[in-house]
Amino acid sequence: MNPKYKHATVYQIYPRSFADSDGDGVGDIRGIISKLDYLAELGVDVIWLSPVYKSPNDDNGYDISDYRDIQPEFGTMADFDELLAEAKARGISIIMDLVINHTSDEHEWFKKALAGEEKYKNYYIIKKGKNGKLPNNWGNFFADCPWEPFGDPKNEEYFLHLFSKKQPDLNWYNPEVYREICDIMRFWLDKGVAGFRCDVINVIHKKSFEDGKRQLVLTGREHYLSTDGTHRILSSLRRDVIDKYDAFTVGETVMVDIPMARDLCDESRRELDMVFAFEHMECDQIAVKWFKTKFKPKKLMKTLTKWQTGLNWNTLYFENHDQPRSVTRFTKGGEYRAVGAKMLLGLLFTLRGTTFIYQGEEIGMTNGAFDSLDEIMDIESHNVDKMAKSMGIINPFRWNLIKKTSRDNARTPMQWTDGEGAGFTSGTPWLKLHPNHKTVNVRRDLSNPDGVIAFFKKVNAYKKSSEVLKEGSFKELCAEGDVYAFERELDGERLTVVASFSDKTRALPEGIEGECIISNYEGVGEKLRPYEFRLIKPKLGAN
Ligand code: ISL
Numbered sequence: 001m002n003p004k005y006k007h008a009t010v011y012q013i014y015p016r017s018f019a020d021s022d023g024d025g026v027g028d029i030r031g032i033i034s035k036l037d038y039l040a041e042l043g044v045d046v047i048w049l050s051p052v053y054k055s056p057n058d059d060n061g062y063d064i065s066d067y068r069d070i071q072p073e074f075g076t077m078a079d080f081d082e083l084l085a086e087a088k089a090r091g092i093s094i095i096m097d098l099v100i101n102h103t104s105d106e107h108e109w110f111k112k113a114l115a116g117e118e119k120y121k122n123y124y125i126i127k128k129g130k131n132g133k134l135p136n137n138w139g140n141f142f143a144d145c146p147w148e149p150f151g152d153p154k155n156e157e158y159f160l161h162l163f164s165k166k167q168p169d170l171n172w173y174n175p176e177v178y179r180e181i182c183d184i185m186r187f188w189l190d191k192g193v194a195g196f197r198c199d200v201i202n203v204i205h206k207k208s209f210e211d212g213k214r215q216l217v218l219t220g221r222e223h224y225l226s227t228d229g230t231h232r233i234l235s236s237l238r239r240d241v242i243d244k245y246d247a248f249t250v251g252e253t254v255m256v257d258i259p260m261a262r263d264l265c266d267e268s269r270r271e272l273d274m275v276f277a278f279e280h281m282e283c284d285q286i287a288v289k290w291f292k293t294k295f296k297p298k299k300l301m302k303t304l305t306k307w308q309t310g311l312n313w314n315t316l317y318f319e320n321h322d323q324p325r326s327v328t329r330f331t332k333g334g335e336y337r338a339v340g341a342k343m344l345l346g347l348l349f350t351l352r353g354t355t356f357i358y359q360g361e362e363i364g365m366t367n368g369a370f371d372s373l374d375e376i377m378d379i380e381s382h383n384v385d386k387m388a389k390s391m392g393i394i395n396p397f398r399w400n401l402i403k404k405t406s407r408d409n410a411r412t413p414m415q416w417t418d419g420e421g422a423g424f425t426s427g428t429p430w431l432k433l434h435p436n437h438k439t440v441n442v443r444r445d446l447s448n449p450d451g452v453i454a455f456f457k458k459v460n461a462y463k464k465s466s467e468v469l470k471e472g473s474f475k476e477l478c479a480e481g482d483v484y485a486f487e488r489e490l491d492g493e494r495l496t497v498v499a500s501f502s503d504k505t506r507a508l509p510e511g512i513e514g515e516c517i518i519s520n521y522e523g524v525g526e527k528l529r530p531y532e533f534r535l536i537k538p539k540l541g542a543n
Contacts, residue, residue: 001265001273001313005194005248007470008045009460010095010356014321015052015074016060017413018359020425027413027424029075029083036083038442040090042362042453043460047087048197048250050321051097052080056106058166059379060321060411062097062199063104067184084192093194095248100181101204102167109180110168114151123177124168125160126150127209134158137211138220141200141254142380143290143387162203162224164379172205172233185241195248198272202253202264205229217288218255226253226260234264234271243270250315250354251275258310265313274354276315279303284329290384292404295330297501301479304351305486308474314353318344319361324409328367331531332503337364337440339531342455342520343499346533349459350497352474352488359414362456363445367409368434373399375432381406415441450522459518462535468495478509483528485509487538496536500528514538 019031029052039047051061054069061071070077087094103110112120127135127147135158140146147158148165160169170177185196207227212220234251242249251264251272257279265272283299284292307314318326327333331340341364348355370376373385381402388398408431415437416423422437434440445451463469472488472495479485482501487494496514500506506528516524518535528534 001267002195002246002248004246005046005093005273006313006354007464008093008354009043009464010046010048010354011039011042011044012048012050012320012356012358014050014359014411016050016430017411017424019414019416020427020429023425023427024073025425025427025430026073028073029070029079033079033083033086036086036090036092039092041457043457043464044092044357046093046095046194048095048356049097051099056104056166058104058164060377062099063102063106063164063167064099065104065106066108068187081191088192095195095197095250096188096193097199098185098196098201099199100170101200102161102163102169105166105168116151119176122174123171123180124150125171125206125209126157127160129156129158132156135160136209136220137214138162138223139212139215139218141218143383160206162200164383169206170204172229178233178236182237182241185237189241189245189247193247195242195245195273196250198249198251200254201234201251201272202226202230202256202260202275205233221255225255226264231263231269231271235269238270238272249273254278258307261311265311274313274315276317276320276356277307277311279307281323290388290401290405292401297330297482297484298479300330300501301484304347304484305474305476305479308352308486309476314351315356316348316351316353317356317358318348319358319410320356321358321410322407324405324407325365325367326361327364328409330501333366336503336531337366338452339520339529340364341452343501343531343533345452345456346459346497346518346520346535347484347499349463350469350488350495350535351486352472355460355463357456358410360410362453363415363440363442364452365412365415365440366434366436367404368406368412368432369436370403370406370408370432373402376402376406376408377431378406378408378411381408417441417443455518455520459535462518466495468493477512480509482506483509485512494538496538498528498532498534498536500530500532502528503530505529506532512536512538 016027018027020027021030052074053064054066055061109120109123134147138146141163150157150159203224205227206224208223249272253275261275280303284295286293327341412434413424413429418438445453468488468490472490475487477485485498487496514536516534520533
């Protein structure tokens, strides 16, 4: 693990929705530059920048048509260079999103493949149909079919796309693809970026194209999840590129279990520094993420403990651009929105691991206020609607499903002020603004000494100053009902954390006493108030 980034506070920016400098309704790089002082003030060390590369935008930049150019609506390469320099001047590093499972179908490689150039056909996964049918029975991440006819239909050739049909999967058996991606990585590292968040990195290598075992979703995944081939590619990328720059990588690893995660970031194998696991994000769903069920705190707490004790080093996150907002998912919101947001942030800074914050989480932004599918832009949500329709699910039910799960819930424009356009844009925002920006916004929160941001800063600064929080071991003390408590310990020094997931008063778990150092409430009562969070220095001899 690269020690430079182990204890960093990482802040994810989804450029489209962060800050718009030119009034076209879409966030951009100059907008980000204008907010760097704010990020420095929060105590952010690293920015993870979601894709800013040239893209036809079928999946908001995760479909890249030129890895060495900037999406014009985000600005120019000169803007990017300035962002990097300005961030550096404030002690902030930038990691890029590395999307190398697939390109856009508008990438020149795919265009040349379509034009019949064998060299480039071999950059993608193109297979013959089987007896007039598709090459295999696999599923697709976006509720679609993963095979699309390639070129002239009479050739009966199909290309694989695990995501949208505008995102053809790359052929990682081809050493040319490996060389191209190494060059792209060097291009950005030479500019001075600190590393990469590697998109769906544990599915890039497919070990066979046989039919898969029938599953509710993603039939066929046993053929590509964390294969030996992927391990080999990752260690080569590390040796040939990452290590030469002292860079840092965090892998987005879908459907990963603990043994897989251990292998992917095992120090001796030298593959990734750390991984994003998903299991704790599944605690309010039935079987698939599109079927949400009532949130059960115990399931979340038990899953957190399972990963804290099962994996030596975790990424700590509750939000990103693919997940609904945590304050909506894991608390009742309403009058408890701010206190709940603080409690969740408290956990992100006191569990063992590297803290990742998603834009807006620091003010407790909530799920979007969408009224119908017409207001949703996310391709995944539209595909899910089509799929549900084909299954005979009628509309109020379909919308109910999508409203809660759509990735657009996290993509509504950042709420900077209570003004028109929420201080995000002077034009018409690309995605509906949440009307609660009138009260939930950065300016207002900053002016409140008890605001969510003030709490964020306090707990972030505390973590930076505390070896116990940074390096200490983890031990669960309580995960009963809706109260979570754990201990962090280093060389005999201990800290205890208590967090309530209840909107009612709760008893403090037995045996927990000491001086409360940080809390999301005034004063310390005998009982835990709704969503109360406490960081406690235990009395000597207690516990
Ligand atoms: O949203 C999801 C998790 O709940 C997944 O289905 C998601 O698509 C998966 O985590 C992969 O995500 C990444 O790759 C996608 C892109 O759409 C996502 O935005 C990105 O984070 C394809 O590049």
